[in-house]
Amino acid sequence: MLNLIKKKIALIWAKKHVAEAFTFQKNAVEDQEKLLLSLVKTAEKTLFGREHQFENIHAISDFQNKVQIADYEDLKPYIEKVKKGQRNILWTETPQYFAKTSGTTSGSKYIPISKEGMPFQLNAARSALFHYMAQKNNSDFVSGKMIFLQGSPELEEINGIQTGRLSGIVAHHIPNYLQKNRLPSQQTNLIEDWETKVDEIVKETEKENMTLISGIPPWLIMYFEKLIERNGKKITNLFPNLQLIITGGVNYEPYREKMEELLGGKVDTLQTFPASEGFFAFQDNFEKEGLLLLTNHGIFYEFIPLEEYGKPEAKRLTLGEIELNKDYALILTTNSGLWAYSIGDVVRFISKDPFRILVSGRTKHFTSAFGEHVIAFEVEEAMKATVEKFPAQITEFHLAPEVNPSEGLPYHEWLIEFEKEPENLDDFRKNLDDEMRKRNSYYDDLISGKILQPLIITALKKKAFQEFAKSEGKLGGQNKIPRLANDRKIADFLEKFKISFSTS
Structure with a gap:
C-alpha cells in the first residue's frame, strides 16, 4: 500500500513539473540574456569581475568583448587562489565543493560548485x-x-x-x-x-x-x-x-x-x-533522439562553429543564432564562477523548438592528420550504420591515423574490440569506409585523390580497452575512452592486443 x-x-509531481517546464522552453533565448547579465551583476565585485570591468557590461556583446574564451589553464590561477582560502575571486562566495576531475594536460582539475550551482x-x-x-x-x-x-x-x-x-x-x-x-x-x-x-x-x-x-x-x-x-x-x-x-x-x-x-x-x-x-x-522524450538543453539552470551558453574553434576571431554565437545540424564547441558561463569556459564538448542542434542537441564529440578528440577533421559523431554514425548491415557486435573502438606506414599510402586505422566479428571482415571494412566517405567530404576527397588508402581494421583481444583504461588510472566511474585521436598514443598501447589485421 x-x-x-x-x-x-x-506521478502527480512528474506531470506538474513537466507542465511547468514548457515555460523555460518557450522563453529560452530571452532568459539566457537575462541570466548572463544577472551573473555578471552578482560577480561585479569579485577579483575576476573587477579585472574584466563587469560594471561596464550591459549586453552580451559587452561580455564577449571583455571576457575571452578560457580553458582550465586560463582559470587555474584564480582557482589556486580559491584553494588557498581566498574569497570573492571567481564568485561572491567560497565554493561549496570542488569537483575533482582527471585532466589530460593539466593534471587534476578542481571545478568549483557554488551553493547556488x-x-x-x-x-x-x-x-x-x-x-x-x-x-x-x-x-x-x-x-x-x-x-x-x-x-x-x-x-x-x-x-x-x-x-x-x-x-x-x-x-x-x-x-x-x-x-x-x-x-x-x-x-x-x-x-x-x-x-x-x-x-x-x-x-x-x-x-x-x-x-x-x-x-x-x-x-x-x-x-x-x-x-x-x-x-x-x-x-x-x-x-x-x-x-x-x-x-x-x-x-x-x-x-x-x-x-x-x-x-x-x-x-x-x-x-x-x-x-x-x-x-x-x-532526453525529455525517451523514444526520440535528442537531449533537451537546460537553459534556465544557472548556465549561459555560447557556441563556436567547430571549424573556427581556436582561432582568435572565432564567432561566439548565442542560442538565437545557432543553425541546425552544425557542430559547435560548447562554451559556458555558470553560477559557480566559470566565465566563457570551454568545456571541450562539441554539440549539434537537431531542434530549435525546443532546443535539443546531440553530443557530437570533443574539441580535443578528432583525427585530422591529413586535414580531414573527422569528429566522434561521424565515426560513431558510420559504425552504427555498418553494424546494422552486418551481423556483428562491437564492444569498443578507437580510430588513429597511420601517417608513415611501412608500405603503401597512409590510412586511418580502426582498432576494434569485437564481441562478435562479422563473417566477412573485409566486406565490413569496405562498408565502414563507404559510410565514412558519405559523412566527411574531406576524407572522401583524400581517398579519391589517392592521398589515403581506404581504412584498415585491426581486431583486438577481449578487454583490450579495459586494460588501457586501467593503465591510465581511469577504470570505472565516469571515465571514458576517446573514440578517436590525432596521434597514436592509444593505438600504440593497443598494439599488443592485436589478434588480426585486414588487408586493404
Whole structure:
C-alpha cells in the first residue's frame, strides 16, 4: 500500500513539473540574456569581475568583448587562489565543493560548485526522471532498488571546501526517501579499485529487485557481463522488474546493440549530459533522439562553429543564432564562477523548438592528420550504420591515423574490440569506409585523390580497452575512452592486443 501511494505521488509531481517546464522552453533565448547579465551583476565585485570591468557590461556583446574564451589553464590561477582560502575571486562566495576531475594536460582539475550551482545539478537529474515518468505514465521503478555506478563518495577538504568526484558529491544529496532503495552500500561505494568494486556490487545486487540502473555504457556492460557470468541469466531474467537504464557521458548508440544483447529484453533507456561544470541536457522524450538543453539552470551558453574553434576571431554565437545540424564547441558561463569556459564538448542542434542537441564529440578528440577533421559523431554514425548491415557486435573502438606506414599510402586505422566479428571482415571494412566517405567530404576527397588508402581494421583481444583504461588510472566511474585521436598514443598501447589485421 505504501509503495502504491509513493508511486501515485511521484506521478502527480512528474506531470506538474513537466507542465511547468514548457515555460523555460518557450522563453529560452530571452532568459539566457537575462541570466548572463544577472551573473555578471552578482560577480561585479569579485577579483575576476573587477579585472574584466563587469560594471561596464550591459549586453552580451559587452561580455564577449571583455571576457575571452578560457580553458582550465586560463582559470587555474584564480582557482589556486580559491584553494588557498581566498574569497570573492571567481564568485561572491567560497565554493561549496570542488569537483575533482582527471585532466589530460593539466593534471587534476578542481571545478568549483557554488551553493547556488549544486541544486541545479540535483534538479536536472530529478527533472529527467519526471519527464520520463510523465511520458510513460508510469512510476513503478520508484518502489524497487536503484543503482548508480559511480566514484567513491569519500570527500577530502581543501581549506574547508569539500572535494571529490562529482558522482561522489551527488551521493551526499540523495533524498532520504530514496536512500533505502539505493544500492550499493556505503562500504562498497568506498572501494577505490574499480574491478573489486564491481565484483562487490554484483554480489550486493544480484538477488535484489533492481528497477533502475544508471552509469556510462562501458561500465554498465562490465557490470552486466559479471552478473551474467555468475548467474547464467540475461539481465532481464535476473531483474524482471528492471524498467529504466540511465546513461550519460558518451553517445549511447554505438553500445546499443551490445547492451540489448546483454539485457535480453526491452528496457527503456534515458540519455543525459551531466558534467562537473553543470548538468546541461537530458532526453525529455525517451523514444526520440535528442537531449533537451537546460537553459534556465544557472548556465549561459555560447557556441563556436567547430571549424573556427581556436582561432582568435572565432564567432561566439548565442542560442538565437545557432543553425541546425552544425557542430559547435560548447562554451559556458555558470553560477559557480566559470566565465566563457570551454568545456571541450562539441554539440549539434537537431531542434530549435525546443532546443535539443546531440553530443557530437570533443574539441580535443578528432583525427585530422591529413586535414580531414573527422569528429566522434561521424565515426560513431558510420559504425552504427555498418553494424546494422552486418551481423556483428562491437564492444569498443578507437580510430588513429597511420601517417608513415611501412608500405603503401597512409590510412586511418580502426582498432576494434569485437564481441562478435562479422563473417566477412573485409566486406565490413569496405562498408565502414563507404559510410565514412558519405559523412566527411574531406576524407572522401583524400581517398579519391589517392592521398589515403581506404581504412584498415585491426581486431583486438577481449578487454583490450579495459586494460588501457586501467593503465591510465581511469577504470570505472565516469571515465571514458576517446573514440578517436590525432596521434597514436592509444593505438600504440593497443598494439599488443592485436589478434588480426585486414588487408586493404
